[in-house]
Amino acid sequence: DTGVSQDPRHKITKRGQNVTFRCDPISEHNRLYWYRQTLGQGPEFLTYFQNEAQLEKSRLLSDRFSAERPKGSFSTLEIQRTEQGDSAMYLCASSLFDEGNYGYTFGSGTRLTVV
Amino acid sequence: GQQLNQSPQSMFIQEGEDVSMNCTSSSIFNTWLWYKQDPGEGPVLLIALYKAGELTSNGRLTAQFGITRKDSFLNISASIPSDVGIYFCAGQTSHDYDMRFGAGTRLTVKP
Numbered sequence: 001d002t003g004v005s006q007d008p009r010h011k012i013t014k015r016g017q018n019v020t021f022r023c024d025p026i027s028e029h030n031r032l033y034w035y036r037q038t039l040g041q042g043p044e045f046l047t048y049f050q051n052e053a054q055l056e057k058s059r060l061l062s063d064r065f066s067a068e069r070p071k072g073s074f075s076t077l078e079i080q081r082t083e084q085g086d087s088a089m090y091l092c093a094s095s096l097f098d099e100g101n102y103g104y105t106f107g108s109g110t111r112l113t114v115v
Numbered sequence: 116g117q118q119l120n121q122s123p124q125s126m127f128i129q130e131g132e133d134v135s136m137n138c139t140s141s142s143i144f145n146t147w148l149w150y151k152q153d154p155g156e157g158p159v160l161l162i163a164l165y166k167a168g169e170l171t172s173n174g175r176l177t178a179q180f181g182i183t184r185k186d187s188f189l190n191i192s193a194s195i196p197s198d199v200g201i202y203f204c205a206g207q208t209s210h211d212y213d214m215r216f217g218a219g220t221r222l223t224v225k226p
Contacts, residue, residue, distance in 0.1 A: 031212070043216050
């Protein structure tokens with residue numbers, strides 16, 4: 001397993017367009033997380049899945065954002081009607097939820113630029 | 116929500132020097148973690164701390180979980196050029212799905 005993969009690495013889109021990002025977690029990991037990171041800041045939690053169930057969403061996840069993990073494996077994050085404020089690095093992470101194990105493995109991220 | 120204050124924001128040091136950075140919070144965390152992020156990449160976990168007062172090392176890195184559970188520090192000894200990057204502290208409450216990150220310390224090491 002080569003770790004957490006994210007695709008694409010970079011995306012430039014015009015304001016108002018829809019974009020979709022994909023994350024492939026480490027295969028044995030049952031939890032998958034989405035974070036957003038803006039320039040000069042640390043990552044901020046967006047949402048997470050345990051297997052295929054989306055268990056928590058932050059207030060940052062507006063109605064224009066939707067995430068899925070249909071078979072408990074890969075996940076997609078879609079942003080509809082993109083705005084310039086959506087420009088950020090979108091990070092995916094996965095972990096094996098187990099007592100005493102809190103280590104996330106992050107992917108390299110998808111950098112979104114909305115013009 | 117909980118805010119993590121990380122300092123310093125940036126450091127410029129000579130190769131071979133020791134480095135110290137810290138993180139404080141107004142709230143209690145059950146777990147403290149330290150990550151390093153290189154440009155264009157995701158954060159990589161360096162050290163995880165699970166108990167108040169815990170002191171843990173990983174090679175040249177040493178981190179401690181403050182006894183108040185509201186702070187943590189990271190030390191890097193004998194810095195080398197590949198230590199360059201942004202170091203983030205992160206805290207977790209009992210809701211272990213939600214990690215709160217500091218704004219990062221940008222480290223520059225001059226050869």
